[in-house]
Amino acid sequence: MKLSIIKTLFTLAAIAVFSIVNVAQARPNNTSCPTGNTISKTFSSGAAWDMCWGVRAEEGVVLSDVYYKPANKIRRRVLGEASLSQIQTEYDDGSATEFLVTQYGLGGSNLQTLNASMCQGGQVRRHNGRQVLCEVTKSNGYIYRSSNNTRRQGSKLDVYSASNINAREFIIKWSFLENGSIEVASGLTGIFNKTASNAVNGWPVTAQNRIATGFTDHYFWRLDFDIANDNGNDIIEQIMSIPSSDRLTKTKQVQTISNEIAASFTPSDKKFWRVKDQSVTNEANQAISYEMVALNYAQQSKGNSNSQWLKNDMFLTQYNACERFAVQNPSNNCGTDVSQFVNGQNINAKDVVVWYRLVHHTLPRDEDFSPAPIQWSHFIMLPRDWTSTNSL
Amino acid sequence: MKMKIRVLHRLITTIGSSIDNYLNNLNAFLRVAVSLLLLILFQTPFASVNAAENCSDEFYIDETLPSGARWDMCWEHRIREGITLSHVYFTPKGGIRRMILNQAAVAQIHVPYDDNGTRFHDLSDFGIGGQNLLDLNADECPSGTIYPISYVFENQSFTKNGLCKQIKQDDIGFKSASNSERSHYLSLFNVSPVGAYYYIPTWKFMDNGTIEPWMGATGALQRFSQEENRGWKMGDNRIGIAHIHNFFWKLDFDLNKTHLDDVVEEVNFVLSNGKRNRQTTTFNIEAARKVNPDTMRHWRISDKSARNSNGHNISYDILLNETGHQDIGPASEPFTANDFHVTKQRSQEKFASHNTSGARNLAEFVNGENIADDDIVIWAGITFYHMPRSEDAPHMDVHWSKMSIVPRDLTAKNVLNNVTQTNSAPQLTSISDQNNQLNISVSLNVQASDVNGDVLTYSASGLPTGLSINANTGQILGNPNQSGNFSVQVNVSDGQTSSSTQFTWSIGSGNNNSDDSGGGSLNLFVLLFLSLFIWAKSRLRIRFYV
Numbered sequence: 001m002k003l004s005i006i007k008t009l010f011t012l013a014a015i016a017v018f019s020i021v022n023v024a025q026a027r028p029n030n031t032s033c034p035t036g037n038t039i040s041k042t043f044s045s046g047a048a049w050d051m052c053w054g055v056r057a058e059e060g061v062v063l064s065d066v067y068y069k070p071a072n073k074i075r076r077r078v079l080g081e082a083s084l085s086q087i088q089t090e091y092d093d094g095s096a097t098e099f100l101v102t103q104y105g106l107g108g109s110n111l112q113t114l115n116a117s118m119c120q121g122g123q124v125r126r127h128n129g130r131q132v133l134c135e136v137t138k139s140n141g142y143i144y145r146s147s148n149n150t151r152r153q154g155s156k157l158d159v160y161s162a163s164n165i166n167a168r169e170f171i172i173k174w175s176f177l178e179n180g181s182i183e184v185a186s187g188l189t190g191i192f193n194k195t196a197s198n199a200v201n202g203w204p205v206t207a208q209n210r211i212a213t214g215f216t217d218h219y220f221w222r223l224d225f226d227i228a229n230d231n232g233n234d235i236i237e238q239i240m241s242i243p244s245s246d247r248l249t250k251t252k253q254v255q256t257i258s259n260e261i262a263a264s265f266t267p268s269d270k271k272f273w274r275v276k277d278q279s280v281t282n283e284a285n286q287a288i289s290y291e292m293v294a295l296n297y298a299q300q301s302k303g304n305s306n307s308q309w310l311k312n313d314m315f316l317t318q319y320n321a322c323e324r325f326a327v328q329n330p331s332n333n334c335g336t337d338v339s340q341f342v343n344g345q346n347i348n349a350k351d352v353v354v355w356y357r358l359v360h361h362t363l364p365r366d367e368d369f370s371p372a373p374i375q376w377s378h379f380i381m382l383p384r385d386w387t388s389t390n391s392l
Numbered sequence: 393m394k395m396k397i398r399v400l401h402r403l404i405t406t407i408g409s410s411i412d413n414y415l416n417n418l419n420a421f422l423r424v425a426v427s428l429l430l431l432i433l434f435q436t437p438f439a440s441v442n443a444a445e446n447c448s449d450e451f452y453i454d455e456t457l458p459s460g461a462r463w464d465m466c467w468e469h470r471i472r473e474g475i476t477l478s479h480v481y482f483t484p485k486g487g488i489r490r491m492i493l494n495q496a497a498v499a500q501i502h503v504p505y506d507d508n509g510t511r512f513h514d515l516s517d518f519g520i521g522g523q524n525l526l527d528l529n530a531d532e533c534p535s536g537t538i539y540p541i542s543y544v545f546e547n548q549s550f551t552k553n554g555l556c557k558q559i560k561q562d563d564i565g566f567k568s569a570s571n572s573e574r575s576h577y578l579s580l581f582n583v584s585p586v587g588a589y590y591y592i593p594t595w596k597f598m599d600n601g602t603i604e605p606w607m608g609a610t611g612a613l614q615r616f617s618q619e620e621n622r623g624w625k626m627g628d629n630r631i632g633i634a635h636i637h638n639f640f641w642k643l644d645f646d647l648n649k650t651h652l653d654d655v656v657e658e659v660n661f662v663l664s665n666g667k668r669n670r671q672t673t674t675f676n677i678e679a680a681r682k683v684n685p686d687t688m689r690h691w692r693i694s695d696k697s698a699r700n701s702n703g704h705n706i707s708y709d710i711l712l713n714e715t716g717h718q719d720i721g722p723a724s725e726p727f728t729a730n731d732f733h734v735t736k737q738r739s740q741e742k743f744a745s746h747n748t749s750g751a752r753n754l755a756e757f758v759n760g761e762n763i764a765d766d767d768i769v770i771w772a773g774i775t776f777y778h779m780p781r782s783e784d785a786p787h788m789d790v791h792w793s794k795m796s797i798v799p800r801d802l803t804a805k806n807v808l809n810n811v812t813q814t815n816s817a818p819q820l821t822s823i824s825d826q827n828n829q830l831n832i833s834v835s836l837n838v839q840a841s842d843v844n845g846d847v848l849t850y851s852a853s854g855l856p857t858g859l860s861i862n863a864n865t866g867q868i869l870g871n872p873n874q875s876g877n878f879s880v881q882v883n884v885s886d887g888q889t890s891s892s893t894q895f896t897w898s899i900g901s902g903n904n905n906s907d908d909s910g911g912g913s914l915n916l917f918v919l920l921f922l923s924l925f926i927w928a929k930s931r932l933r934i935r936f937y938v
Contacts, residue, residue, distance in 0.1 A: 092661065092668035118563060118572050134563070139534065144610045144787040145583055145590045151532060152787075162567060167842075169567050179789050189566045195847050195864065200669040207702045207804070210847065214661065214668060216688070239779065241506060241634060247722040250506040250634065252621045252779075267718040270777045284627035286782060295716035298683035298690070304666050361661065361688040363670070365800040366702055371568035373600040373806060374575070377713075384781040388627030390789065 025320050026232040026351035027080045027224055031065065039125075039135055041157040041176070045392055046071040049157055049176040051079075055127045058325065059083040060106025061161040061172060065226075068180050068383070070391035076280070078290055078381075080226030080319075084172055084186065084219060085355070086326040090304045091194060092214035093201035097305065098166075102328040106163035106170065114162065122158070133161050143179055143392055152392055154178040167191040171374065179392055182290075185378035186219050188362065191370045205366050212364035216301065218310060219377065220326030220338065223354040224319060225275040227288060233278035233349045236316050237289075238263070241270040258348040262312035262339060265297060273314065274384050278349045284388035292354065293380035299361045308339035310357070317341045319351035326355055446479040450539070453557060457576040459565075459808055460485035461599035467555065467580070469541045473497045473742065474520035474593060475555055475582050482601055484803045490698070491649040492603070492708070498593050499642040499771060500744035501586070501607070502728070504721060505615055506634040507622040511725075512586075516746035520584035520591060527552040528583065534558070536579075555582050565600065571811040575599055581608075588612040592790065600808060601799035603708075607639045610790040613780055624780045632780025636719050638728060639793055640744035640754070643770040644737055647695035647706060651767045655694050656734045659709075660687035678758040680730040683715045691732055692800065693770065704801035710772060711796040717777040726755035728773075733758055737767040744771060817889040818842040823882065826897045830875050834859060838866035838882050846886035854880045856899045875901040 033052035040050035051066040062083040069075035087100040104110060113130050122136025136158050143154035160173035169190030175183040194213035196202040202211040227234050236257040241250040250270070257273075265271065276289030294313070303310030309327050315338045317323065322334035323341045335341045338355050360377040367373060446452075447466035454464040462483040468476050476497035483489040498520065504511040518524060522543055530538070533556035541554030558579045565575025581594035592608030613632045617623055623633040647654050656675045661668040663686070672692075683689055694707030712731050721728035727745045735741065735757045740750040751757050754771055774793045783789065821839040828834050838861070840848055850866040856878045859870035866884065878897040883890050 090668075092670070094665070094667040112567075112569065115570070115572075117574075118567070120563060120574070136563070142532075142592065142608065142610060142790050144789050145526075145532070145592070146611045146787045147585070147588070149529070150787060151529070153531070153534065158563075160563075162564075164569060167568070169569075171564055171567065179783070181789075187564065189564065190568045193842075193847055197864070200671075201667060202670075204704065205702070209702075214670065216668070241777070241779070247720070248508040250622075252506075252623070252634065265716055267716055268720065270717060270719075270779075272779075282627060282782065284629075284782065286625075286627060295714040297685060297716040297718065298711070298713045299688040300685040300716075301661075301663075301688050302686070304663055304668060359685075359688075363659070363661075366700060366704055366804050367600065367799060367802065367806055369805050371566040371571065371806060371809065373566050373602075373808070374562075374564055382781075383783060385627065386783070388782050389785055390783050390787050392787075392789075 025318065027226060027319050027321075029226075029231050033065065039157075039159060041137060043155050043178045045154075045178060047178045047180070047392065048075065050075075053125070053133060053159070055107045055111060055132065056083075057105045057107040058101050059085060060111050060163050061133055061159075063159070063174060066176075066182075068176075068386070070180060070387050073387055073391055076228045076288070076386075077226055077231075078182070079223060080231055080351070081222075081224040082174070082184075083222050085222035085324065086218075086220040086328070087170070087186075088218040088220070088310075088327055090216045090218070091196075091201075092216075093196040093198065094304070095194070095213070099328045100165050102325050104165045106165070106172070110163045110165055112162040112164055112169070118162075133159065135159050140177060144390070154392070164190060167193050169371070179390075180383035180386055182381040183378055184221060184381070185376050186217075186358075186360075187374040187376045188217065188360065189372050189374040192362070192364050192368055192372055203363050203365060205364060205369055212368070214361065214363045216299075216304070216359060216361045217377075218303065219358045219360070221356045221358065221379070222324075222326065223356065223381070225290065225352055225354060227275060227277040227290070228280040230277070230279065232351050234352045235276050235278055235287075235349055236347060236352055236354075237274050237276060239272055239274065243268065256348060257316055258346060260317045260342040260345050260347055261315075262342045263314045263316070264312050265294070265300065265314075267297060273316065273354070275352060275354065282385055282388040284385075286385040286388065288386045289384045290381050290386070291384045292356065293382050294356060294358070296358050296360075296377060296379065300359045301361070307337075309337040311339070313357050315339070315342055315355035315357075316347060317353050317355065318345040318347050319353050323353070326357070453578075453580070455557075455559065455578045455597075457559065457578065457599045458561075459573065459576050459599045461576075461601070461808070462489070463578050463597040464489075467539070469521055469525070469543060469554065471522040471543070472515055472519040473499075474525060474584055475580070477580075477595065480603075482597075482802070484601060485599070485807045487803055487807060490706070490802075491646055493643060494646040494651065495642070495644040496595070496605070497642050497742075498605075498607070499640040499742065500638070500746075501591060502636070502638040502640070502725075502745055503589075504636050504725075505622075507617055507619065509615060509617075509633070513743070513746040514586045514589075514591070516743040516748065518586045520586060520593065524584050524586055525552060525554050526583035526585060526590070528554065528556060532556065532583070555580060565808065566806065571809070573808055573810065575808075585611065588614045600806075601802050603797040604794050605641050605797075606792055606794040607637075607774075608790040608792050609637060609776070609778075610788055612786065612788055613784050626780060626785055627782035628785055630785070632784060634777070634779045636717075636721075637776045637778065637793070638719065638773055639775070640771060640773045641795070642742070642744075643772065643797070645693045645708065645768065645770060647693065647708070648698035650695065650697070651737075652765050653696035654768050655696055656763070656768055656770070657692050657694070658689060659692055660684065660689050662687055675734050676762065676764045678735045678761050678763055679733065680755065680758045681732045682729075683712050683718070683731050691734075691770075693768070694800075700801050700804040702801070702804040704804075706802045707800045708802070709798045709800050710770060711798060712772060712774060713796065714774060714794065717775040719775050719777065727753040729755065731773055733771040734763060735769050735771065736761045736763050737769045741769075744773070815846070815886065815888050816842070817891050818846065818848055818884045818886045820882065820884050820891045820893050822893050823895045825895050827900065828856075828872055828897070829900045831871055831873065833871050834869065836868040838868065838884070840866060840884040840891070842886050846888075849885045849887070851883045851885070852880060853883075854878055856880075856897050872899040875899045
């Protein structure tokens with residue numbers, strides 16, 4: 001009897017401790033970058049980026065501690081960690097869904113060796129002795145053009161790697177622009193070798209009219225924002241512009257998201273999200289922030305098999321070390337997919353993680369054979385009030 | 393140009409007067425007719441000197457990209473539409489030169505503000521050409537060529553460095569392991585200030601046949617408010633008013649130059665029992681349509697007769713992927729209600745809204761006209777919603793919008809691939825000897841891979857009777873109906889080479905039926921489960937007590 005009471009008390013205490021840890025979780029703030037794994041670029045304007053990169057068997061290249069320094073301003077952290085946390089491929093003919101990151105991995109031997117011609121003018125960085133990451137600076141056209149001949153051309157830092165999975169290839173590219181924008185893109189190329197038996201599930205290719213199977217890729221980007229020094233005080237705002245009933249005007253509504261949510265795009269209210277710091281401000285006393293510019297819409301379907309994690313576009317959660325893969329997450333003390341990560345935790349002034357699902361459908365065509373010309377899917381993270389005026 | 397005409401005139405006058413001597417009884421009317429005839433005759437050899445068949449040299453762009461693909465087209469400057477393109481031809485590397493677009497132009501930039509203080513129709517009401525076309529500095533067209541643009545405004549002649557042509561490249565056009573090529577494209581842009589905004593209409597023509605119309609917007613914010621819920625309070629304490637940019641393009645496709653045999657269809661991928669079934673609807677009359685994420689809708693324009701060497705009709709897909717800011721405006725702006733329109737080509741239908749002659753806007757252009765076997769025009773729109781931020785002052789960085797026009801079966805294969813991949817034989821995972829019982833169903837998956845990504849075909853010989861192999865999946869299925877030892881060979885072929893593996897398949901007689909052998913494996917399973925349970929219990933005691 002006594003023993004069981006002690007056991008129960010011990011269990012309750014363990015739960016309490018675990019819950020406290022759970023509520024307060026944040027990414028360790030003192031991670032150091034292994035020697036040789038830093039990437040940094042200072043542009044002629046003085047604007048600069050620096051970050052750390054690493055390779056994991058599953059996610060492939062993972063970026064961490066991404067800092068932006070606007071020209072003549074303070075260097076501040078934007079992201080604690082950023083990765084492609086899952087690619088789910090659904091085939092139009094109903095053949096088995098694949099989870100590329102967890103079933104095959106973007107790293108390991110699937111991570112491609114890049115030769116110099118694939119990284120012209122850049123530097124190919126090594127992992128385990130192999131050249132796997134291209135780091136290259138490119139001119140990027142206008143930053144702005146305005147009256148009185150005011151004009152500026154800009155540059156960007158591109159960081160990309162390639163992963164080959166069952167002959168299809170994914171080029172994962174992070175572009176860091178001189179003006180603070182981050183463009184994230186996945187390019188699909190390689191060889192499409194699935195064949196369907198029914199023409200409605202694909203497209204006839206080659207002179208033999210083989211039916212190349214259509215497919216949908218759901219890219220799940222995991223973006224652990226850690227704005228400025230304190231990584232435990234980020235706030236997510238949802239901003240909407242609600243049209244009047246006659247649709248002649250729109251009224252802005254700003255809402256702080258206090259608990260984890262799963263949300264979908266609704267073009268009619270122009271909904272978007274930004275992650276801002278609770279305390280750090282720009283020179284005009286505005287909270288510094290980054291917003292998600294996610295315009296992919298026409299192919300943003302909700303999947304073929306009623307999966308909960310495909311029913312939303314954006315998942316906003318509190319950092320939890322065990323929440324790593326958007327789907328097929330190992331489930332010890334953790335949800336198995338991103339829809340389960342959304343379980344009511346507070347995200348107001350916490351370490352927040354943004355999970356973005358970007359959908360791309362491919363209907364193969366003769367030109368894709370082969371290899372398929374690259375098709376890019378992308379989104380943007382844009383500084384909002386990071387500086388009080390245009391720093392360039 | 394003027395010089396040329398003057399010389400011609402003199403020539404014609406001289407010839408005309410000598411003819412006059414011979415034909416002095418001809419009246420003035422006839423003389424003019426003869427002069428005109430001679431003018432045409434003389435102009436023909438002049439014109440044939442030009443490479444261009446549809447415009448004079450100075451308006452002709454003919455670019456063969458480093459990868460071997462060629463784009464050629466004519467450009468024209470108009471006061472309202474700015475730079476328009478015509479006779480746009482694509483020649484795939486080693487392929488046939490075909491017309492893609494007869495005309496391509498920006499068709500409107502519609503900018504309603506959230507406070508309804510103004511709703512600009514920049515193209516029709518102000519224009520992005522003429523006085524609203526920027527004279528570019530050389531540094532604004534790095535590594536490019538600038539074409540001069542001449543026009544007359546209020547009886548004054550202007551020449552500006554207006555149109556920038558650049559050849560650009562991307563690191564990876566396609567890649568499959570070590571086989572990778574860069575991609576190149578022809579880029580054409582100009583800059584058009586309209587008020588405080590500077591628009592950058594840009595056309596990208598890729599070496600793989602893709603066309604991307606882009607629109608950049610930069611300059612400075614145009615309007616400010618006192619009400620914070622109409623926009624964003626900026627670092628300088630002004631409230632920049634949020635606004636929409638509805639960008640429209642007019643695309644007159646004439647695939648393979650035949651303008652009366654293009655077919656426009658809508659493609660939907662309809663979900664049914666876990667599958668996506670491609671459903672195609674052909675438009676026989678004018679139509680206005682929206683994107684649909686649920687069916688991942690796109691549109692396709694194909695030529696009825698021209699085919700690639702696989703026998704597939706040449707076509708282009710219209711992809712409006714970046715429609716996340718789609719905005720359906722008030723009833724007074726019905727042209728915003730849809731993303732994609734197909735109409736019968738009418739030259740007076742120029743602007744998606746505030747059209748100056750004939751029907752007034754896109755919604756009115758779509759008025760039930762038959763388009764089967766007629767000249768069709770595609771109107772497509774992309775929206776950008778701009779919520780200002782502090783970074784937008786004093787100068788606003790460019791924000792870009794684009795749509796994609798992607799070839800489908802224009803060529804029979806990826807013609808830019810230079811590597812004839814040496815074919816490797818498929819690899820077959822060896823199969824251990826199998827034991828099964830009579831009349832008990834069997835399922836065995838044969839596993840194979842192919843580094844070239846070829847489609848694999850499976851076959852088998854010597855299978856126990858009652859079993860068969862699925863040629864596409866490699867799965868062996870069935871009920872063995874004869875006992876004995878069978879020597880099985882499984883083959884996998886990539887169409888050129890094949891691999892095989894052998895194993896022995898023993899089928900036990902029906903007497904020792906499933907009870908015994910099944911029981912054995914069940915015991916093993918129970919044992920495994922029990923040991924797992926005991927282990928788990930010892931490791932995770934707390935959780936079990938809870």
